[in-house]
Amino acid sequence: HxxxxxxxxxxxxxxxxxxxxxxxxxxxxxxxxxxxSIYHEVDPREQNLQTAQLLSLIIIGxxxxxxxxxxxxxxxMFLIYVSLIPVFAPQMVTWVAAERYLYLAVVFxxxxxxxIILGVSDKYGxxxxxxxxxxxxxxxxxxxxxxxxxxxxxxxxxxxxxxNKTPFPEKVYNNLGETYYKENDFPxxxxxxxxxxxxxxxxxxxxxxxxxxxxVQKNYELAELGFKKATDLNPTLYQAWFGxxxxxxxxxxxxxxxxxxxxxxxxxxxxxxxINLLSKLDTIK
Numbered sequence: 001h002x003x004x005x006x007x008x009x010x011x012x013x014x015x016x017x018x019x020x021x022x023x024x025x026x027x028x029x030x031x032x033x034x035x036x037s038i039y040h041e042v043d044p045r046e047q048n049l050q051t052a053q054l055l056s057l058i059i060i061g062x063x064x065x066x067x068x069x070x071x072x073x074x075x076x077m078f079l080i081y082v083s084l085i086p087v088f089a090p091q092m093v094t095w096v097a098a099e100r101y102l103y104l105a106v107v108f109x110x111x112x113x114x115x116i117i118l119g120v121s122d123k124y125g126x127x128x129x130x131x132x133x134x135x136x137x138x139x140x141x142x143x144x145x146x147x148x149x150x151x152x153x154x155x156x157x158x159x160x161x162x163x164n165k166t167p168f169p170e171k172v173y174n175n176l177g178e179t180y181y182k183e184n185d186f187p188x189x190x191x192x193x194x195x196x197x198x199x200x201x202x203x204x205x206x207x208x209x210x211x212x213x214x215x216v217q218k219n220y221e222l223a224e225l226g227f228k229k230a231t232d233l234n235p236t237l238y239q240a241w242f243g244x245x246x247x248x249x250x251x252x253x254x255x256x257x258x259x260x261x262x263x264x265x266x267x268x269x270x271x272x273x274x275i276n277l278l279s280k281l282d283t284i285k
Contacts, residue, residue, distance in 0.1 A: 013042050015088075015090050017042060017049065018042055018092070018096050019056070019088055020049075020052045020053040020055075020056035020057075021042045021049070021052045021056075021096050021097070022084070022087045022088060022096045022097050023052075023055075023056035023059055023060070023081065024051070024052040024053075024055045024056045024059070025040055025052070025096065025097035026080070026081070026084055026087070026097050026101075026102065026105065027055070027059055029097065029099050029102060030080070030102060030105065030106065030109045032140070032144075033099060033144055034144070035165045036099055036144075036148050036151070036165070037162050037165040037166050038098075038158070038162055038172075039095065039162070039166045039168075039171055039172065040095055040096055040097040040098055040166070041095070041096060041166055041167055041168055042096055042167075059077075062077065063077045063078055072115075073112065073115065076108045076111055076112050076115075077108075077112065079105075079108045080105040080108045080109060081105075083102075083104040083105045083108070084101055084102075084105060086101075087101060113137075117129060117130050117133045117134075118130060154179075155175070155178075155179040155182075156176065156179045156180075159172050159173075159175045159176035159179060160176060163176070168199065168200065169196075169199060170195075170196040170197075170199040170200040170203050170206065171196070173192045173193070173195040173196040173199070173206075174192070174193060174196040174203070174205055174206050174209060176192045177189045177190070177191070177192030177193040177195075177196065177206075177209060177210075178209065180192060181209070181212065181213065186213050186216060186217060189209075189213050190210060190213045190214075193206050193209045193210035193213065194206075194210060197210065202233055203233075204229075204230045204231075204233035204234035204237055204240070205230070205234075205237070207226045207227075207229040207230040207233065207240075208226065208227065208230040208237055208239060208240045208243065210226050211223045211224075211225070211226025211227045211229075211230065211240070211243055212243065214226060215243060215246065215247065218250075220247050220250060220251070223243065223247055224244065224247050227240045227241075227243040227244045227247070228240075228244065231244070235267070236267050237267075238264045238267040238268040238271055238274075241260050241261075241263045241264040241267065242260070242261070242264045242271070242273060242274055244256075244260040245257045245260035245261045245264060245274070245277065248260060249277075254281055257277075257281065258278065258281060261274045261277060261278045261281075262278075265278070
């Protein structure tokens, strides 16, 4: 199971487009965290980008306005985004947004909500408002927690629930395929890896994982095509080079095996599987 972050499409999206989406999505997750997902990526559709840009400008405008009329509230809103500084790095080092980044921000957001409720209660003499508001919020957020916990019952349920919650679900299909692979359900694993490739034909990890399925099924021709496609797209994917070496072992072509093992070790010199296999081949010689 290999990392997928370095093939995120967001890496190619300019900061000026990512930042508004991070501001907007983080606010949305705080206000009402629906459609929770492991992956929150920039939706490039023009209407959604314009919405994110407009709402992010409104949020920034509110922070500036409150600085002159209610500095405590302005500071609390500002601190929410200060706690998310890694998200706004010029060079992308995190996802554009994620609920797991909001633990500290939730504290500031909770204080804001509390101050608003108590302020309205005091101003209009609504003594029961804090209690009623608290109960409503508890019901809403408890429902979200319960449904999200159901998603986390297993890897399969998590990725299945995530498929329709991201604009680029290829990583989700890839991970869902991985769960089927672990269960030895190779037809469904192949189906999900293929779905990932259909969505993103440049997704090297999906080709690699589909080739793993063919390798287990001893379909060496298709496995070879998949591993080679993966290495063409991503020459640093050492697992795919090792996969090619594994195929050549089955064909008893030790010269090609050694060649692919050497390429594996060029990318990852400490890869024990390749080192051990290469030493075994040396003893055979």
